[in-house]
Every structure is written in structure tokens, then in C-alpha cells.
Amino acid sequence: MKWYFVFISFLVGLLSLGEEIVWVRIVSFLGHSVPQSFSFVLFCYISGIAIGALLGPKLLRTKLSPLLIISNLLLFSAVLVLAAPWIIKYFTNSFFLVFITAFLIFACAGFKGAIFPLVHHWFSLPGENLGRTLSWVYCANLLGSAMGPLLVGFWLLDAYSMFSALELLGSIELTSGISILLFSVSSFLKHIAAVVCLIISTVVCALLFSESKNVLKTVIAEGFPEHEKISHVIENRHGVIFTLSNGKDLADAVYGGNVYDGSFNIDLVKNTNKIDRAYILAALQPQPRRALFIGLSSASWLRVVSAMPGVENIDVVEINKGYSTLVNQYPGANDIFNDRRINFFYTDGRQLVQKAINENKKYDLIVMNNTWHWRIYSTNLLSIEFMGMLKKVMNKGAVTTFNSTDSLDVVFTAKNVFDKVYMYRNFVYVSDRNLSQSLVEYKDRLCSLSAARVDGQNCGQPAYHSATQSLSSVHLLEWEEIPKAWLNGRSAEVITDDNMITEYRFGSGFSM
Structure with a gap:
């Protein structure tokens, strides 16, 4: 059996759920920390995985090798993930931001969602061993899906900016795709070309990662008048805090999760x-x-x-x-x-x-x-x-x-x-x-x-x-x-842990 398919299943699960955690943080920040942000990301992600799983098997009709197909899917997804911070930066405050963000989440999930059924197809053995081979693929994918949120939520977002975290995950995805491509080719010249691509992509990813820490400041600045300057930005696994100085004789204002929180x-x-x-x-x-x-x-x-x-x-x-x-x-x-x-x-x-x-x-x-x-x-x-x-x-x-x-x-x-x-x-x-x-x-x-x-x-x-x-x-x-x-003409109601009326029924709603 080709056990590298099991590792690929693990990797896809880890990257998919890890990136979803980062997307929740990004959308929540852009949407001013409303609870509907999570629903928005979940809808886009699950839809992408579903469509990817539906269309993925159609790639079996091509004459490409299994590893080459997986490599291409990872590379397409990686390019979108790496480009996402810069696309969001460009379209901040645009009417189209919500649609573009939805597409990015959907497409990134879709490319990786297409890999899972293909791995099942190539690794699973017909006959009495079918259940066992299916279990290996499922087990690996679920382990990756469990580890992704833990690593990203408790470590990566505590150590890096949310946009830097997305760049890092995209870099892992890109290098994994090229590595699988390198493993799938047999020609010496193709090996050399793949190695060169791997080196170039590593350099590009390092540059994107180093610059991504400034994306958040640009996104914040786009939402305020020019005379209000960013004083401090603090990011950790709990969220984003920043302060603004308006250049006048007024105290710095504090914002938590992109929402006004007080002032000094x-x-x-x-x-x-x-x-x-x-x-x-x-x-x-x-x-x-x-x-x-x-x-x-x-x-x-x-x-x-x-x-x-x-x-x-x-x-x-x-x-x-x-x-x-x-x-x-x-x-x-x-x-x-x-x-x-x-x-x-x-x-x-x-x-x-x-x-x-x-x-x-x-x-x-x-x-x-x-x-x-x-x-x-x-x-x-x-x-x-x-x-x-x-x-x-x-x-x-x-x-x-x-x-x-x-x-x-x-x-x-x-x-x-x-x-x-x-x-x-x-x-x-x-x-x-x-x-x-x-x-x-x-x-x-x-x-x-x-x-x-x-x-x-x-x-x-x-x-x-x-x-x-x-x-x-x-x-x-x-x-x-x-x-x-x-x-607005209605009667006041009691807020309970279950009805959550201030967040949903009488909340501000979702917008970006």
C-alpha cells in the first residue's frame, strides 16, 4: 500500500481546519466581532469542501498521475491562501469585500476538499481490506483536523499576526505541493526544475511572511480618517487590540476586535x-x-x-x-x-x-x-x-x-x-x-x-x-x-444564556 496517501490525508486535514481558524479570526475582525462571522466562515468552508468533494473525482478522467493531481490542487489552493492577505488589503472598505472573502474561503476549501475522496480512491483496497484502508485515511484526516485548530488557535495566533499565520500555512501548503510534485516526476530535468521551484517558492514565501505583519495596520488605517494614527497593535490568541491617536489634545482610543473599547x-x-x-x-x-x-x-x-x-x-x-x-x-x-x-x-x-x-x-x-x-x-x-x-x-x-x-x-x-x-x-x-x-x-x-x-x-x-x-x-x-x-415599539425582553437575543435577534447583524 502507498502509505504516503495517508500522510497526505493528515496534511489536508491539518491545513484545512488550521486555515479555517485563521479565517474565523480575519472575518470576525473585519465584521466587528459579531457572532455571525463564524457562521459565514463555516458556510463558505463547508460549501467549498462539498463542491470540491463532488468535482474532485472528475479529475480521475485525466491521464495525470495521482500525485501530480494532488500536487496541482495543493498549489492552486496555496496561491490563493498566500494572495488572500493582499487581496483583502486592496479591497478593504469595498462593497465587494464580503463577496471576495467568501470566494477565497470557498475556493481554498474546495481545492483541498477535492483531495480527500481522491486519496480514498487511490489508497483503498477492494475486497475484505476495504474497511481497514478506509479507516486509515479517515483516521489520518481526523487527526490532522484535530491538530490544526489546536496548533493554530493556541500557538500560531499567539505568536504571529493573523495575516502572517495565513501566510505561514500557505507557505507550508505551497512547499508541500512542490515536494509532492518533486516526488511524482521521474525525469532528471523535471527533478531539477522542481527543486528550483521549491527554492524560489521558499524565498517568495519568506518575503510574503515578513511583509504580512504590516497588512493589519493598513487594514485598520483604511477604516479611520487620515488624522487618526495607529499607536499600538497587539495580537494574541484572544484577539486584536489597537489604539488610535487623533493628533489632537485627546487621549488615545482603545479598540478590541475592531470595536471601540474605551480611551486613556x-x-x-x-x-x-x-x-x-x-x-x-x-x-x-x-x-x-x-x-x-x-x-x-x-x-x-x-x-x-x-x-x-x-x-x-x-x-x-x-x-x-x-x-x-x-x-x-x-x-x-x-x-x-x-x-x-x-x-x-x-x-x-x-x-x-x-x-x-x-x-x-x-x-x-x-x-x-x-x-x-x-x-x-x-x-x-x-x-x-x-x-x-x-x-x-x-x-x-x-x-x-x-x-x-x-x-x-x-x-x-x-x-x-x-x-x-x-x-x-x-x-x-x-x-x-x-x-x-x-x-x-x-x-x-x-x-x-x-x-x-x-x-x-x-x-x-x-x-x-x-x-x-x-x-x-x-x-x-x-x-x-x-x-x-x-x-422601536417592542417590549423589552430578558436575556438568557440560551436565547442570546442581544447577539442575534436584536444584534447588529453581519457586515464587512
């Missing part, structure tokens, strides 16, 4: 990022002894809360360590890493809260730096189940706050869990006591923040004092007072 500003007077929503917590919670932060972002909110009198301990949970790497590059913001009261946990927020429940650990203040309600996985932090978990780790009189991102379903869900629910701007503040009364009683605490922690701001400065006075007089809206125009 704690200036209450400028209030460019509505940081007053964090400052107001000083009056809403007069005893913030133990605090929990779910999500770090720019750490602006964390800096404000750490400046509040009475704070003794802050637990910060962030699943993406890239945010800490980013914050560490900003003088002033990176002081939080020297604060012994602050403990960082790089894990899933729900896991940490569940651990706190198991250990009967309670908090006086909980701040969720959650992202837009329509982004993928947002339900994990906005569902009634998770809000119920938060309630279990709240001390008596505790305050929890999170961003509704203008979704009244988020507010309504909170109303079904907590005793008192209020809204200021787009943030929800919940507790078991009257927070409006607390704002009146403890408004002087707005002038008690540690000036050293908030860039020297204090109430001795007229502008800052005026800002605190304005903040202390705001009216916290209760559910009955909140305008319902955002609902």
Missing part, C-alpha cells in the same frame, strides 16, 4: 470618554472596601476607583492579557501594576465569579467593563444567569455597574434580578438600596479622591470642583423614567 482618559473636566460614569461611584458607594473589576480595557475606570477613599482590595479579571501589555505602555496608567491592593487574574470572568461563590467571597463594588451588547460572547456577561451570579457575591449595600450599550433588554434583565436598578447615561447601576439618596448624602466624596491617583485633579481647581458639583446633581433614571424609543 481620567480627566473629569474634559470627560471625553464619559469618565464621569466612574467618578459617580464615589458617591454611590461610600464603603468600597472590596472591589471586583471584570474587564480591564484602558484601565481608566480602575484608576478612578483605586483613587476612592476606603478601597482596600481590588480583584481584576481579564481574559486577554494583551490589555495589560497595552496599559503597561502608557505612563501614568501603568502605575496600577505597582499598587499592592490590586490583584490581576487572567481568566474567564464567569469562572472567577463562580469561584468567588464557591468560596463565599463578597464584594462591595463590582464594575463590568463589558463591550457592546451585540458582540460575540456578550451574553456571557449580560444574561440573567450571570447577573444572578453577581448578586450572590455582593455584600449588603454593594453596588454593581455595567454598560448597557443602549440596550434596554440589558436594563430590563437587571430589573428582574436586582432590587434597585438605575441608569446614568448608558450605564446601569444596581444595588439593594436607594442610590439616588446615596448620591445626595455622599456627594462630598467626589472631592475626596486621591489626587495622586487621578493625575493631580482636586476640588481646589475651579474647573474640577465645578465638574463634581454638576455630577452630584445628576438624576439617576429608574426603569419607569427611561425613554423606550430604543425598543
